[in-house]
Amino acid sequence: MTKHTPGPWAVNDGQEVVADDGAGTRLLCRCHAGHYEERSANARLIAAAPDLLAALKVALEYQGAVNEALPDGYAPPKLVDAWMTEAEAAIARAEGRE
Numbered sequence: 001m002t003k004h005t006p007g008p009w010a011v012n013d014g015q016e017v018v019a020d021d022g023a024g025t026r027l028l029c030r031c032h033a034g035h036y037e038e039r040s041a042n043a044r045l046i047a048a049a050p051d052l053l054a055a056l057k058v059a060l061e062y063q064g065a066v067n068e069a070l071p072d073g074y075a076p077p078k079l080v081d082a083w084m085t086e087a088e089a090a091i092a093r094a095e096g097r098e
Helices: 036-068 078-094
Strands: 009-012 016-020 025-030
Touching: 009 025, 009 036, 016 036, 025 036, 036 078
Parallel strands: none
Antiparallel strands: 009 016, 016 025
16 A cells, blocks of 8 residues: 655645645645535545544544453443544545555
8 A cells, every 4th residue: 555645735726635744745635626615625534634634543542442452241322433444444545444
């Protein structure tokens, strides 16, 4: 599995997503669909993806530790189980494991 381009990612010119790998800024993608505001919103969402993925991994790890600390016979609420399932699926999609 290939890893994504390391962050930070940023929006350049309102519709381009770029990464600075220390050797210079590289264009990752350019958003073309929709009007300018929609392209800018798409670019911002894409640029935030590495940070969102990292935050989701931390939240999932934290919730897993909380679940492990529950006393015997106690289970997390069904909503938490559902959230963890969705989070794991989103991470798998982002990492190309789905």
